[in-house]
Amino acid sequence: MEIKMENLTKVFVAKDKSEVRAVDNVSLTIPSGKLIGLLGPSGCGKSTTLYLLAGLLRQNDGKIYFEEDEVSNTPPEKRGIGLVFQNYALYPHMTVRENILFPLQNLKVEAELAKQKTVEMARLVGLESMLDRKPKELSGGQQQRVAIARALVKTPRVLLLDEPLSNLDARLRLQTREEIKRIQRETQITTVFVTHDQEEAMSISDEIVVMKDGVIQQMGAPQDVYDDPSNLFVAKFLGNPQINVFDGVIKGKKIYINDMVVGKSKLPDGEVLIGIRPEGFIVDQEKKSPFKFNIDLVSTIGRDTTLIVDLPSESDNILDKKSFKAIVDAMLRIQSGDEIHFIVRPEKMFLFNMEGERLE
Amino acid sequence: MEKRNNLKAWLYLAPLLILMGIFIFYPLINAFYISILEEYRPLAPGGATATGYTLSNFARILNDELFWQAIKNTFVVAFISVPISILISLVIAVSLNSIPKLKALYQTVFFLPYVTNAIAIGMAFAFMFHKDYGLINLMLSWLGIDPVNWVGNVATWWAQMGALLVYTIWGGLAFKILVFTSGLQNIDKQYYDAAKIDSASKWTVFRRITVPLLSPFILYISITSMIGALKAYRTVIGLFGERLGAQQNSMITIVAYVYKYRSAYQDVSAISYAASAAIILFFITVVFSLIQGVVSRKRVHY
């Protein structure tokens, strides 16, 4: 089912009358049957957006549509959504079976059928053998799967997941991520997956939505957003290690960093911010490129070598010192102290104005 | 090391244990002792006397029709007032919780009975239940119901008991509401959000989420208020005065029975009868508390 948000706004008023625009004029269409990753730093309004979709919070302004139906004022119990809470919110006094059965009982599903569905769903999430345990007798990952089962058992029109993996250890997180993806593919339920982990969002989602301060920054397929960020925030938020940001100038159709030419541009002369992805540096073995540095630190892990270069600066304060990272082939056997000439891949370099907006 | 710590622990506990010994265990054991004395005369010239040990005091009160009247009245009060007052206070607490703005005001209103003198309120209630001028009969008349003689000389047993129950239930609400509202505040709000997502009706939420999550509080309240109801006395005095009923002793309770003999302490063995009745009440209380503990163990969620 397609979800459409139109100019959705949610303002929280704190006790001291100060206002927080947790969701600010958001317009977004989530295509049917897709898994969307809602991504952004802590406090950017991800949970709030989810709760607005669920109906647990009421928007101050704007509209929500499920397909053609406007649901802006429909109470949560009538929206037919499944929601997995940030900390699961399993009913502690009910067994796994009762937890999963609960929504079906409320929807007056016939008892035999409900029982059968519960067992089926438990099998889908691999918890058949634990149906009679209480939530506190389960591990974090198992609890999370119960929460997913409870959300899915009523075959919701939309599945909303609020940082469902945040409490899991690294391995379990990877495993559950795959499982969510698998379940979503099997059920074809339109899913919104909230996370602040860019890697998680990029790996699981059909499309990602990047949010900041309640405002949507960009939406698109993960790789497209990564390859073509619409502003500096998005460019910095995606990718690990982070994108390198340099102060640069454009003069006579050429781009300069520290008076060294790194590329060409059609933009008019002026100061710019230049973002270069760590994998965007090529080592020029003929040593012809004018873009050269002495390498300060080298760390090799497997195939890749990370070079760390301190940029020259006028100030002696260490906090003002800037450095950048380049990831190159480990075969090059670069050592610290070496002078390296870099060529910058144009498709890995983005220009921004001083406000962080993308140029070109 | 372990031993030394144990000694320390006992030392720390000593003041409390000594006080408990003086004010709880000694009176209890003393009551036992008095209850089995034969022809006990506490005020005999030259000091208290008794002729020996006997169980005849128990036999005597168990053959006393008035004692059985007291048992019956006490049980009726306990078994009707406890569940009803728990239910009412639960409903009020839950409703209060859903109107945060008025909560403070209502909490004060409901708490007033708790800080007001029971005897004074009893007199007010007695007046409310007056056959000709009382508020209750006035309200019944609006519903087209004939006036009931609640507490007058010729009131039926059930009418008196009705008035006593209303008063008992009302007087116990404040504390229960207070405990339940603080219990409700401990329940994570997220369960209610989850229940909304799971399409639960208000009634389902109350029955399947609120009540189970409050169950430790409900158990605590049901045990303490059961004990309180088994010891009912002030309410009877408050409503009916020293006659203990519309007719002499018609609303007598076990504690009132104890008190009656205790007041007659000059009579031979009267104190022993009082002690025997008190001991019987003690065992009734213990048995009920144990039953409640066992029954609820399966149903209480911690």
Ligand SMILES: Nc1ncnc2c1ncn2[C@@H]1O[C@H](COP(=O)(O)OP(=O)(O)OP(=O)(O)O)[C@@H](O)[C@H]1O
């Ligand atoms: N009930 C509330 N009252 C007031 N302010 C709130 C309330 N809920 C959220 N906010 C504010 O709204 C903003 C967005 O909060 P939200 O919970 O949506 O963030 P989030 O993106 O989910 O963050 P996180 O990743 O930490 O969970 C925050 O600034 C938060 O302080």
Ligand SMILES: [Mg+2]
């Ligand atoms: Mg959140």
